[in-house]
Structures are given as structure tokens and as C-alpha cells.
Amino acid sequence: MDGIRRRSDAAFAAVHRALASDLASFANGMLHDRHAAEDCVQQAFLDLARTAHRFRGDGRALIAWLYRTVRRRALDELRRRRRHPERSLGTTDPAGDDEYDSSVVEALGFLPPKDRELVVLRHVVGLRADEVASITGRSRGAVYAATERAEARLRGILEEMDT
């Protein structure tokens, strides 16, 4: 953490390499747009570069900070897309739509952001409930309950889409 506060190249490179893919997965789960997800991750680390000297906390706090920063960037992008609907949710990965299971991904897009982030953190990034709690600022019990509700809503949306 001292390396981060001192803006050490080695410290930043190590943290970036360790977390970039997970952070990009989280952003992609929110945006369904890989390029936008990569941009969110890069912006989060640039934000860290600007404020690192003021950071107070341990490694766990740093991880939570990075996820919250990526979430903020992703939500900003979602709001921007709502103002400009020509850029709607959907897969824009140049690799092709068949890379995703489009039904569940499409259903995920209909969840409110608060529910979506819980489902993404648990089932896309693969974090434990206590890790999700650290990122979202909720208790572990609250995360369990909220995630179950979000999963139930997702199932309901999938059922509606199948009928």
C-alpha cells in the first residue's frame, strides 16, 4: 500500500495486472460492452493515480475502492446511453454475439443496476459474499438477502422471455 501511495510504477503494475480482468468482467456485466468495460477499468486506475497519495486503507479497501470506481464509471456510461438511446444495451463485442448466451445476458440487462451489480459480482466475477459486502458497503447478511432477491427477479424475467 505504501507503493500505491508513493505512486510506484511496480506497485501500480502489480495491482493492475492482478485485478484488471476481474474489474473488466464486472464492467462488462454492467454494460455488455467489452470496449467500454476496458475503458472503465483504465479510467479507474487513472483516478487512482491522481488520488493515490491520499488513500487511507489496506489492500482490501483498495480493491473495494477500485470496484466502486468502476461501478461509478459504468453507471455514468449507462446514464449517458439512456440520454442517447441509439447506443442501447446489447453485445457490441466484435467477436460476435454468439460469444454470449444472449437470453440470460439480455435478461440481465433488464435488472435495475443495484440488482445487476450483485448478480454480476457473484456470478460473472465470482466473488464471495463477504467480498461483495466489502465493495457494496453492506453487511454479508444483507448481501445474501439482496442477491437472492436479484436472482429471483432474473429468473422471473427469463421465464417471461421464454413464454
Place this chain on the structure above:
Amino acid sequence: MSEFDRLSSLRVELDDTTLDLQQATILGALARRRGRRTLPRRRLVAAIVTALLVLQTGVVWAAEDTLPGDALYGVKRAWEAPRSWFDHDVRVRNRLAEANALFEEDPVGAGTLLDEAANDVDDDTQPALVDELEGLRLQLRTRARDGSGSGSEQGGNGGGSGGGNGQGGGP
């Protein structure tokens, strides 16, 4: 496989090229931040104000015992106005000290300073300072009179000697 397992298709694994490109951008930003080496704005302002205060305090302290004609005498005079807010007699005290210092070598200059002190005396001036002022002005007047009327002093001296001789004779 549950419906949620299919969400793993959203997972991203950044390849080395993408990671290297991102790191280059991030490390470039770090280098620019390190190169600036500037303090946060409010700390910079506080540091400048503190430095000015310390510098000013040092200069004022150095000017404390200066006399008319010294390089920092103007600083001493300039600081008397704000100091007078909490030290009513600072001007009178300073002029008296300066007049004392110049008394022997420049009695005319000392007299001018005493005149200035007299202008600053008011009902709130400490009586001890008023006494000292009057005493110094009296000494200067006496010195001036003695210096211009030196013949009368010498006559008196001669009489004294003559009387001594007279006393030497017996009845």
C-alpha cells in the same frame, strides 16, 4: 448448469497486449504526477503564508534596535502602527531609546526624536515615559546651553581655584 452459470460468458480475460497498453497509459500518468511534485493547493498557500510570516518576523526582529539612517529603520517605523494597537507607547518608547543612543554623537538628531516623542505623548502615556522624555529634553537644553555659554563655566572654575589659594593663607 444453472441459468446463472451461463452468465460466465460475460467474463473478460484481458490479453497481454491490452494489459500492456493500459499499463503504459497508467504509468505515463504516474510519471507526469511525480514530475510535477507540487503540493496540494491549500497546503501550498499555507506554506507560502507561513514563509512570509516567518520572513517578516525575522526582518522585524532584526530591525528592533535600528537607528535613523540604518537600512531596516523604515521597517521598524512601519511596524509601529500595528504594534500600537496592543502597545500604546511603542512610538514614545522607541523614540526615547533612539534619542538615548544618539545623545552623545548627534544631539541635534536626538532632539528631533524627542520632539517626535512629545507629539505622541497623550493622556494614556505611561508617566515614567513622560518623565524620561522631560529629563532627556532638559539634558539636551542644558548641554546646548553649556556648549554655547562655555565662558561663564570657565570663570566659575577660575574663581574656585583662587579661593583655594586664599584659604591657604592663615588668619
